[in-house]
Ligand SMILES: CC(=O)SCCNC(=O)CCNC(=O)[C@H](O)C(C)(C)COP(=O)(O)OP(=O)(O)OC[C@H]1O[C@@H](n2cnc3c(N)ncnc32)[C@H](O)[C@@H]1OP(=O)(O)O
């Protein structure tokens with residue numbers, strides 16, 4: 001297959017922010033633009049200057065902040081009906097953004113012209129022509145986004161083609177076919193892209209510059225972007241993690257590796273492709289949305305092997321259950337431990353703890369059996385890897401006894417003078433540390449908080465490092481809800497020491513007992529890793 005460059009046009013900062021629940025500060029936008037530039041996308045659409053103060057401010061900030069290789073683009077509609085482009089105040093901030101490139105979207109679908117714009121078909125053609133010609137006369141380069149291109153073409157192909165021709169004649173350089181409503185099928189995208197390619201050739205373009213902008217309302221945004229590329233598009237518009245209006249835009253974290261690794265196109269420099277997973281996660285961090293663990297290519301589970309049969313085969317040859325090497329896009333293989341595991345899972349997983357086991361070792365089978373027994377009563381080790389490591393070390397006789405919780409009591413009291421509306425908790429904990437028994441008591445605004453404080457109080461003088469461990473997540477799952485308040489409960493707790501995170505699980509038919517088990521193991525695991533890292 002011949003190598004061909006596909007230009008990536010990122011619209012995370014514009015269409016991405018049209019996703020419900022996603023909002024970026026100017027600082028966030030600058031950080032994302034900088035990261036995308038370093039990964040090597042060709043265009044970064046920064047927003048619609050003038051539509052809101054933030055986008056105007058972003059373009060002002062970017063005038064002092066030169067990108068290394070990406071072209072920053074400002075986005076806007078065609079001028080309003082009945083006013084010339086040079087007199088339309090909407091275009092003033094667009095020019096003030098001082099970008100070399102401007103993307104103008106115009107109407108391709110007659111229905112939108114008549115019902116949306118409430119103007120005539122001829123005036124819409126004039127709006128496209130006039131806007132592009134005016135901005136070009138101001139020394140700008142133009143990308144034309146043909147909004148509702150595919151729907152427009154299907155309803156009235158003759159008129160849709162006239163809108164594109166108006167943009168072509170006025171001097172636009174790129175013609176971006178938008179599946180704005182996201183309902184077009186890949187075969188239609190392919191066939192209509194081919195029609196556009198032929199039309200542009202007929203109008204005198206030697207190498208038509210077609211872009212594709214797809215939405216995911218039918219779950220086909222990526223497939224449609226790829227279909228268009230196969231029939232002539234050389235620019236793909238999309239967003240990191242597929243953020244965008246309604247169901248989102250074409251996910252560039254899926255489009256790029258498919259085009260580059262499967263189809264032989266070059267979208268970003270091959271040496272930078274391994275930044276993709278990091279970019280996906282950094283952007284999700286900046287936009288403050290949990291990353292999708294099951295996202296193709298870049299998700300944390302994209303190369304996680306759980307079934308024993310899979311793990312056994314992947315150990316022999318990763319090609320058996322992996323479509324690409326995870327490292328090529330900066331991801332990595334993970335082995336998940338659960339009741340679906342076989343001995344191969346155990347061997348692979350304990351390797352990550354620095355432990356070498358063979359299938360023949362009796363401890364290996366013992367660990368597998370114990371895992372399955374505990375999962376049967378409600379544990380789930382795939383989300384509690386620290387508890388699994390403690391189980392492994394127990395089986396190998398290598399689990400240091402930092403402390404033992406001998407007993408605890410938790411009380412909930414109502415106290416009208418208390419700041420949180422009167423409900424307060426107190427806990428007492430009896431702990432054995434270095435052959436001595438210690439009894440401590442503490443208060444908290446909930447029973448788990450009180451227990452946590454009491455436990456730390458008992459341990460802090462022996463292990464001062466626990467002051468750096470803190471809870472980052474606490475999840476409760478009722479496992480047999482038909483048993484009502486007698487139900488078995490699984491508690492998962494995530495801890496952090498600011499450098500790394502670890503998770504533990506506790507299961508019991510008493511939620512406080514389950515929490516105490518998970519808390520105790522979390523502190524124990526933190527101490528174990530502190531010892532290990534100090535040794536290193
Ligand atoms: C497919 C897309 O994603 S396009 C991008 C969509 N993104 C956004 O809308 C986010 C930014 N938008 C905004 O901040 C505001 O909508 C603004 C500032 C652009 C306009 O705000 P308002 O002037 O209050 O208009 P409002 O949002 O109510 O209506 C849209 C107007 O744009 C007009 N319009 C829509 N598309 C076009 C077009 N391609 N060319 C010219 N005018 C258009 C509509 O006819 C309507 O005009 P009217 O107010 O004269 O009836």
Ligand SMILES: CC(=O)C(=O)O
Nearest residue numbers: 105145147148178180
């Ligand atoms: C331009 C654009 O965002 C769309 O048509 O979806």
